[in-house]
Amino acid sequence: MRLLTHNYLISNVKGTKEGYPLQIEAEEVVIEDSPFDQELVTGILPKLNYEAVIGALHQVADKVEPKPADIPEKLPEGEIDTATLEALYHVLFNIHVIEGHLVCPDTGRKFPIKQGIPNMILHEDEI
Amino acid sequence: MSGASQKQKFRSVLPHEPLPTEENGFLHLQGGFEPKKQQDKKKSKDDGADEKQNIKDYYWKETTSLEQALVNSLSTQEQHYKSLHIPFPAQAVQVLDPSPPFTKIRLQYQSPEQAHQVMIAWRKYKITPSQLFSNISLGDCDDIENNWSSSAFGSHATQATMITQIPMPQSSASAWTRSNPPKFRRLLHEHNDAKERSETRYVYITGLVDPNVIDADNDESNEKDGNGSEEESFWKQPHAVLEAIRQKFKGYDSSGDGIETFLNKKQNQLIRSLHIGMRSASDAQKIVQALQGQTVVWEYNGQRLQSDALFLDYVSVTQRSVKKSKARADGVEPERGEASRPDCTSTTASIEVPGLQVIENYLTQAQEEVLMAILTGPQAPWAPNQQNMSQTGDVKRKVQHYGYVFDYKTADVLRDRTEPGHSDCPPMPTMDGELTENGLEEDAKTGKGWEVLAGVVEKTRRCQFNANKSTGTTYPNLNQLTINYYKPGEGIGSHVDTPPAFGDGLISISLNGGIVMEFRKVDSPSTKKLVYLPPRSAVLMSGPARYEWEHMIVTRRTDCHNGQVLPRKLRVSLTLRTALTLEGAPLPLVESNKFPPVWGSQSGGDDQGDNSNAITTAALATPATERDHVHAVYDAIATQWHHTRGKRGVLWPGATQFLQRLPRGSVVADVGCGDGKYFPAVWEAGSYVIGTDISRPLLETAFGVAGEHTKPNTSEPNPNIPETRQVNEHREGLRDRPAVAVADCMHVPLRTSSVDAAICIAVMHHLSTPERRVRCIEELVRIVQPGGTINIQAWAMEQEQNSRRRFAAPDVFVPFNAQPKYLEKVEWNKNKNNTTSDSQPPESGKKASEEKPDAMEEQKSVAELYSEQYTKADYDERKGLVVFQRYCHMYRKGELEQIIEGIGGATLVESGYESGNHFVIIEVTK
Structure with missing residues (x-):
């Protein structure tokens, strides 16, 4: 999970107000350099919640x-x-959270990240 | 033995075969033409065996008087044979084999038609030897006259078989059938493989040993040992005897693999008959033609043995015995529900059941197809907890009731419909408009299955039946519908439908598979009638057929109709009955035109919650249909899905264009992204994509593809990767770590108004309720920023003419054939034979937990193994595939647009049809 992706993710647990930003509890993080894509990062930047980038x-x-x-x-x-x-670009695209959790700021619900894939599925009593 | 000199090639005619065209007709009688044993006991006990032999000889051989008497009685004594109901005289009578109980007598008639008529009479009146001999004069036979009386002969009915000189009705070997499969033990040392066995044709031979030869031998050895049957001693070394027989017939074996010989279970009867297995149909045909009626000499143990006149006939091994022996070889107990070879319907052709009427082609193919689609599809409301008649649990087959529940426990109708979950079954489907054949057909062709069901019910109420000579009888009060789901092999016990529960006139309509129904007269259970009910037929049981005959479906996997063995298919039957009050009047009709019908008191529709914005929490929870028939399926088949579809990179051009039209630097949500097939298109359009899907295994396939894109050990692009999956070098980082999250499309975990666009391709058709379809689009609208666009594609009910897909109804199960090698849960199965393969250690906990089977599991059949792991899937043994059923809702033209109309903050920009899918493009205007 890139920090860019994280910027878009929310918690949908019943009772949340915004469920955003999700707090990252990282256990394993990898850095993988990739070619700088100016066009892409320039296009995306204005749409981001920049505060959440800094927080993450x-x-x-x-x-x-x-x-x-x-x-x-x-x-x-x-x-x-x-x-x-x-x-x-480096912060948004090259930092990958591989293992850890995303924590809902309103409810404290933890969503696990495994092999870089966050699991945002809700339990039946959370919908 | 006048037969010995004959060179005719005889073969028996089965009831369903056409009558032969040759000049004469022959009947072949078989039975115990011998004096009863009691008669023997009156003789001195010292030399019983000899005495018996003598009598036999005396009757049949040394004097021809008995044979002559038969000739007289059957050919010239008109009064006598007429008194036995035999319509025609025999031209000649020959005793082919006097040895009881294999006595064979051949009667010749003027024509095959005559022989046929006579055979019918023999069978119908069950003529016995004692009847035959009841009125004949033995003339000069003084010696035995004193002891002789007609009652001395057996009173068991004589078996009459019509025989013909034409070896086969047609040349095809498949037409070989005889009434009984051989029950034998193989005596061949070398194992031949299954293929050889499948080509083996069996031949039944009698008369290989002239009983006189053995008997002579018998007498001699009796003097030596004094006790024990020498017949037995002759067969003490069965292998050697059979080897001698094999040697004798070697010349007819063109394969060089040798002939198989089979030892009869009753060893001491080996002398009478034997089965041999030839390696090909032509060999079998040759040996039968060459040796029929011939005598042969063969050698055993230095003795030359003279055969009697041989009688040879073809034998077919039933499906069951092949299957069972195969199953046993695999160490598996044979499947239950395998019955003996089914009786052919033609054997009861002469029986009539008054009040029974079969109407063939009662439904059209289109009607059958749409009914099957709804009744086996995701909307079929199978009844909960049905009790069976023996009160031991559920009815084995699936059953559902409409109108009124029939309670198997009390064998009565539940007249009070108020008991929740028990008697509040769905109402009878009813029509909105007028019933016309054209309207019904039109509904069928456009997938309106429930409307068709309602129409069929109405049509049956109006149908004029002509059973039992009464014409134009109608059953206008049909108020109860029972749908039974018979898997191949399933049946129903013999019963008369509870008389006080249902009125006269039971109508049962067969869908998909035909079946042979067996009727037995209640006061004479040996009177039976077999009736074939073809698919799309209706059968009416009225009057005697309904009240005086029991009906049943035998539990077995094949039926025999007009000589053809028909493997059973899944059969769904619609049974329409008139449920009665305790006073015997029809119960009030309970019906509804709200579809699909459901169990429970809410059947009547959605009274509460008309506000489409208020989506209940219940609607957001995954329904069982989607859990079992969407989520579980994709989890299981993810690897194959990716391998056979995703990797081919076939994209809908419309969706690709939608992505290419987005401004570069956009962020796109791909809701229900699966294995991320559209990701490269987004990246190549200069944008970023975040995919969500409920199936983690599918998402995982989007990863781990790094090596796949270049040739091994080089940086050159792999030419096998389709263009739609290739990405520019500087985007490889995106490809190697795509942005995905596991999530439900009912709760997309993305910020409100955050993404520039969203796509939702091939997702909506897996949502099983209207509320969930609305919710999914609402979520898409929520996450996209104002001015952004959404592209939705879903499967269309309307498929193109040349498409291999055709959907009979909007809500269907679409099978996915999974190859076992891709299925994770049987991982160990793959590795067992291939331990050195590059199989990586299981990564997720799910896989690791299914690692090693214990010894028990090793012995399980593949089918069992799969059905345990994938409870909702079937195993196709023939193809070796695990068949998953995916729930799909096919959208009709305009249906997506209609949903969008009800959703705020979104405007339809474009809609259309592409390659079997409907698509819409929406602009978010909130």
Whole structure:
């Protein structure tokens, strides 16, 4: 699960208000470099909940080796320089949570992540 | 033995065969033409055996008087044979074999038709030897006259078989049938494999040993040992004897593999008859033709043995014996429900059951097809907890009632429909419009199965039946429908439908499979009638047929109709009856035009909750139909699904175009993404995709494909990867770790108004209720941002002419044939024979838990193993495939559009039909 994917995921458990952002409890994180795709990251950035990106990065930081290049605390307005875009791309696309949990902020419900796939299925009493 | 000199090639004629065309007709009588044993006992006991022999000889051989007497009585003494109801005189009578109980007498008649008539009389009046000899003069036979009387002869009916000189009715070897399968033990040392066995044709031979030869031998050895039958001693070394016989017939074996010989279970009767197995049909035919009526000399133990006139006949091994021996070889107990060879309907052709009427082609094929689709499909409301008549539990077959429940415990109708879960069965389906044949056919062709069922019920109420000479009888009060689901092999016990529960006139309509129904007269159970009910026929039981005859379906896997052995198929029967009040009047009709019918008091429809926005929690929970027939299926077949479909990368062009039209840098939700077949199209369009699916195994197949895309040990693209699955080098990272999550499309775990577009391809047709279909689209609309678009595709009821798919009804099970090698749950089965394969250790806990079978499991049949692991699947033994049934709802034209009309915040942009699917494109306007 990329941090980009995480930015879109919510908890649907009965009783949640927003179920977002999900807190990451990471057990295994891998970094896999991939070619920088400026067009893609530029297109996606404005749609993201940037706060959640920062939060997620903090939550997995201690498992990320080597430490990624810094990204701005707030999404810069206007055109973003390439170095920043590369750093953002790296955070969004190259950091993968392989094992761990996603925790619903409203209910505390934990959704397991196994082999990089989060399981967001609800139990019958949660619908 | 006048027969010995004859060179005719005889063969028996079965009742269903056409009469032969040759000049004469022959009847072949078989039975105990010997004086009764009591007669013997009156003789001195010292030399009983000799005495018996002498008498036999005396009767049949040394004097021809008895034979002559038969000739007289059957040919010239008109008064006598007429008194026995025999219509024609015999032209000649020959005693072929005097040895009881195998006495064979051949009667010649002027024509085959005459012989046929006579045979019918022999059978009908069960003529016995004592009747035959009741009125004949023995003329000069003074010696035995004193002891002789007609009652000295057996009183068991004589068996009459019509025989012909034509070796076969047609040349095809498949036409070989005889009434009885051989019961024998094989005596062949070399094992021949199954293939050889399947080509083996069996021949029945009698007369290989002239009884006189053995008898002579008998007398001699009696002097030596004084006790014990020498017949037995002759057969003390059966292998050697049979080897001698094999040697004798070797010349007829063109295969060189040797002839099989079979020892009869009663060893001491081996002398009388023997079965041999020839390796091909032509060999068998040759030996029968060459040796019929001939005598042969063969050698055993240095002795030359003279045979009697041989009689040879073809034998067919029943399906059962082949199957059973195969099953035994596999160490499996033969399947239950295998009965002996079925009696042919033609054997009871002369019996009439008054009040019985079979109407063939009562339904059209289209009507049958649509009825089968609804009654075996996902909407069939099988009744809960039916009790059977013996009160030991459920009725084995599936049963459902409409109108009124028939309680098998009390064998009565439950007249009070209020008891929840027990008597509140679905109402009778009723029509909205007028009944016309054209309208019914039109409904059938457009998949309106429940409407067709209602129409068939109405049609039956109006049908004018002509059973029992009364014409134009109708049964307008039919108010109870019972649907029985008979799997091949299942039957129903002999019964008369409870008279106070149901009125006169029971009508049963057969769907999909025909069946032979057996009727037995209540006050004379030996009187039986076999009636073949073909598929699409209706049978009426009225008057005597309903009240004085029991009817049943024998539990077995084949029926025999007009000489053809018909393997049974699944048969669904619709039985219409008139349920009565305790006073005997028809109960009020309970009917509804709301479909599909359901159990329980809510049958009547959705009174509460007309507000389509209020989707109940109950609707969001996965229904059993989807759990068992969608989720479980995809979990099981994921690997094969990906291997045989996903990897081929066949995409709907419309969906691909939809993705290509999106602005680059979009985020697309693929709800119900399966193995991520559309992901490469999204990536190549410069966008990002997040896929969700309820089947984790399917999602897993989207991973782990890294190696597949390049040739081994190179970076060159693998040419076997279809273009639609190839991605640009710099997107390989996306491909190797696609963004997926396990989720239910009732609760898509994505932020509201977050994605730019959504696709939902081949998902909606797996949702089993209207509420869930609405909910799914509402979820799609929720997650897409305003101005974004959604593409939905689902299977269409309307399939193209050339499509291999055709759906008889909107809600159906679509089979998926799974190859066992792909099925995870039988992993150990694969590895057993292939331990060195590159099988990776099981990854998920699910696989690991099914690892090693214990010794017991090793011995289980493959079919058992699968049916344990995949309870809702069937195992097709013939093809070796596990057949899963996928629930599908086929959308009619306009149905998707109609759902969207009721959903807020969405506008239909485009809709259409593509390759058997309906699609819609929606713009989100919230």
